[in-house]
Amino acid sequence: MLSYRHAFHAGNFADVLKHSVLSLVLDYMTRKEKGFCYIDSHSGAGMYQLADEYAQKTGEYKDGIAKIINDEDAPESLEPYLSLIKSLNLASDRNTDPSADISTDTSNDLDVYPGSPGIAKAFVRRQDSSHLFELHPTDIQHLENFCQRWRKVFVKQSDGYQGVLGLIPPPSRRGVVLIDPPYELKEDYHKAVKTIIKAYEKFSTGTYILWYPVVKRELVEQMSYTFTKSSVKNVLQVEFCLESDTDEYGMTGTGLFIVNPPWQLTSQLEEILPYMKTKLGSDDTSYTLNQLIAE
Template sequence: MLSYRHSFHAGNPADVLKHLVLAQVLNYQTIKDKPLDYIDTHSGAGFFELAAADAQKTQEYQDGIEKLWHHKSEHAELNEYIELIKSFNDTDELTFYPGSPKIAEHYLRRQDKGWFFELHPRDLLLLEENMQGKRSIRVRGEDGFAGLVGLLPPASRRACVLIDPPYEIKDDYETVVKTLVKAYQRFATGTYMIWYPVVDRERIDNMEQGLIDSGMRNIQLFELGTEADTDVHGMTASGMIVINPPWKLKQTMDAIMPELVSLLSEPSGFYRSEQLVDE
């Protein structure tokens, strides 16, 4: 089932939301001098050329980062995300888009460690090429769910985790919840981010309820719907669930999400910004 490759979807609206949240979390986590462990369970290749055949086949970036490329927001956090993506491009033209590994690498400092998991053989080779050169970074061709649990608790006693499976396997929704429960039992103070696609709303409802019933505290959800839910075709929305989020994250997302909907969504588009479980 290793058919999914993120190179077809790089820079789409789901990436915008995911990486906007990721950048805010990592920016907050690296304010303190104390070391941090960053764990990325489904890393992908890590860096994408938008003129390449995969990205050009779908051109999903045109509905995402391209619409923001020349946008000036009244919100500093959105402008900082746009400038972050621009920093990976040598010119004013949108040519490259960084995946979560390269965004994480941007924030990780000398005292931090980065752990990146990928099973797709081709993407693993690309990830190793894209992440080489830093002794503090580890790339592993292993199952990221098991790898995450095996790394906890981290030696640094501080961890930031991104769980971003392709959900090709329907059991992934349930596996995400089970893995988080195990991770939380080992290390309850870590910050955990879970990306999800909305293809079948019932699966998302079940995943949310599983997290609510798990006993974990302080869970927030941010979802961007580019159009209304439908049973007719593919992904219509995506979201990020954050456990132990930075204290200003929801305040920031409450302000930014209406702007993202207006820029990236159809008239039927929507957003959610919710505190699923209190602290």
Template sequence: MLSYRHGFHAGNFADVLKHSVLTLVLDYMTRKEKGFSYIDSHSGAGMYQLEDKFSQKTGEYKDGIGKIIKDINAPESLMTYLNLIKQLNHDDELNIYPGSPGIAKEFVRRQDASHLFELHPTDNELLNNFCYRWKKSFIKQSDGYQGVLGLVPPPTRRGVVLIDPPYELKEDYPKAVNTIIKAYKKFATGTYILWYPVVQRHWVEQMQQTFTQSEVKNVLQVEYCQKADSEEYGMTGTGLFVVNPPWQLAAQLEEILPYLKSKLGNEESTYALTQLIAE
């Protein structure tokens, strides 16, 4: 299935959590001069126009990034992400929103490399256009899961891997976790970020169980839910598993999560931050 287009959802509450974490991880990686590889298994188009028919049809960004972009009192931990979005827009209007490649492009240096995978033919074309002048970015229209496994360990032995599937297929839940487990066996010091939606809680519980039964160490789980769990169709929350997180990430998220609840959520909203597996 290749029906999923992230343009419908760009800048929503799930993107706010995912991309704020990605921003903090990439910022940490650039504090050392030695190069690193950024590997993105499901890259999307790279950049999204919030005025196009996809974003306007759902308007999800209005209840996500749109609610916090101008907040000068946001926690310090969130400002790197918010400032990045502001700089990309160049004015007071929120017209564009970056996907994960768009965020990575703002951080990677000449000594770093980016490997981007996207199967959807239209988004792959848009991604190629977005990366046209981006040196050391490599785009492939191929299976991102296999792509990740073929690229670890990177030459510099420093890397960030983002696995962010659309979860159109139920197989994506176990496949995403097992890809990280396999990659970890080859490259145990890499940082892995796995995004997931909360649609039906049992899928998240299965992912947790698979991780805890594996040999993977140092897994931080963060989750923000707009609504209580439901068996009905639709995403009620979002979360991330972060393997080998930067040492200060947990403390940064302790600032970000209550802020997101206060600005984006309601009385039903909840958040959780758990060291799922110790170092």
């Protein structure tokens, strides 16, 4: 199945959590001069136009990034992420109107929103490499166009799960792996966890980020159980749910499993999560932050 298009959901509350964490992880990786490898198993289009029919049809970004992009009370932990989104949109404004004065621009408009490759591109350096996988025939074209001027990036239209396993351990022995499937098939819940377990057996010092939707609680519980019964150590689980669990169809929340998180990520999320509840949530919104498996 290749019907999923992230363009409908770009910039929603799930992206805010996922991409703020990805920004913090990549920012941490750049604090050492030695290069690292970034691997993205389900990359999507790379960059999304929020004025197009997909984003406008759902308007999900209006209840996500749009609510916080210009908030002066945002916690410091969100600064790498929010600064990136602002700079991309200022650049977009400049491309549209070359005479615009970037120093005095006060527009609140959001023209573009990056997918995970767009986040990564802002952080990786000359000494770093990136490997992006995508199967969707339309999104792979957009992704290839997005990556045209990106040095040391390798884009493949192939199975991202196998792609991850084929690239580790990286020569630098430093790496960040994002696994972010569309979960069109129930098998993705099990397959994503198993891929990280297999990858960990080959490269136990890498940082792995696994995104998941909260649609059926039992599927998330199965993921947690599979991790706890494996050899994987140091797993942080974070979850942000707009609504309580329900048997009805639809995503009520979002979460991440993070293997080998940066040491300060827990304290950073302790700032981000209550802020997200205040700005994006309601009285029914909840969040959890749990060291699922100790180091």
